[in-house]
Structure formats: structure tokens, C-alpha cells
Amino acid sequence: AVQRTFSILKPDVTRRNLTGAVNARIEAAGLRIIAQKRVHMTRAQAETFYGVHRERPFFGELVEMMTAAPVVVQVLEGEDAILAYRAVMGATNPEKADAGTIRKDFAISMGENSVHGSDAPETAAQEIAQWFAGNEIVG
Numbered sequence: 398a399v400q401r402t403f404s405i406l407k408p409d410v411t412r413r414n415l416t417g418a419v420n421a422r423i424e425a426a427g428l429r430i431i432a433q434k435r436v437h438m439t440r441a442q443a444e445t446f447y448g449v450h451r452e453r454p455f456f457g458e459l460v461e462m463m464t465a466a467p468v469v470v471q472v473l474e475g476e477d478a479i480l481a482y483r484a485v486m487g488a489t490n491p492e493k494a495d496a497g498t499i500r501k502d503f504a505i506s507m508g509e510n511s512v513h514g515s516d517a518p519e520t521a522a523q524e525i526a527q528w529f530a531g532n533e534i535v536g
């Protein structure tokens with residue numbers, strides 16, 4: 398079924414001027430970018446967004462990284478968009494990511510792994526609602 402997912406192009410992407418290159422991969426995978434904006438996350442926004450990881454040892458580093466430079470937040474739409482995007486993103490650890498994936502080709506490390514994509518319909522809805530008003534999403 399046609400589905401929506403939430404995506405972030407992380408600071409390592411914006412810093413290296415790779416926004417268009419990553420968007421080309423997204424569109425080549427058949428996903429439509431139906432909402433998009435560039436934002437510089439505040440610490441509070443990053444802590445809320447990654448709240449599920451609050452107890453992890455890398456949480457502080459993660460919040461630092463996500464607030465160090467602008468990101469691009471997006472809503473992607475397509476057939477089975479959540480799984481389709483995760484397939485084109487590749488594994489969290491870029492060394493383990495399959496050939497041809499965004500993380501294999503662009504990510505720097507486990508932390509600076511270029512992109513985020515929702516892992517389930519409930520989290521997708523929650524993440525989209527944190528960043529976009531209904532009228533900013535144009536499907």
C-alpha cells in the first residue's frame with residue numbers, strides 16, 4: 398500500500414553539499430519527496446526526536462552531532478515507503494551496508510550515517526507530526 402515515512406538528511410550530508418545527491422537516490426528508489434525543509438535542530442528538538450535512545454551510551458554524541466549543522470527533514474511517499482526507504486538507506490553501520498545504498502556510498506561512521514528513516518508506521522506518524530504541519534505536506 399502507499400505509505401509515508403519520515404526522513405532526515407543529517408549534518409554530514411548538508412555539510413558536504415550532498416543534499417541533491419541523496420535526494421537523487423531517494424527519487425531513483427521510487428519515493429516522492431512530498432514535504433521538505435532545512436532546519437537547524439535545537440538541543441531540545443533533537444532530544445525529543447531521539448527520546449527512545451535517551452539511555453544509550455551514544456545519546457550525548459548523537460544530540461551533539463544532530464545539532465552541529467543544519468539537517469533536511471522530509472516526508473517521503475511511495476509503495477511500502479518505510480521498508481523501501483530503509484532498503485535504499487542501508488544498514489546503520491555503513492561498513493555493513495549493501496553496495497549501492499546511501500549509507501554505503503555516503504556515510505562516514507555509525508554516528509554520521511547520513512540519513513534517518515522511520516522504522517514503523519506509528520513512529521513515522523509521530524516523527525512527521527513533530528516536524529510538519531498538515532498543510533506543509535503536499536502529496
Ligand code: CMP
Nearest residue numbers: 455458459489507508509510512513514
Ligand atoms: P538513526 O537511524 O537516526 O537512529 C539513531 C541514531 O543513533 C543512528 O541513526 C545513528 O546516527 C546513531 N547511532 C546508532 N548507533 C550508534 C553508535 N553505536 N554510536 C554512535 N551513534 C550511533
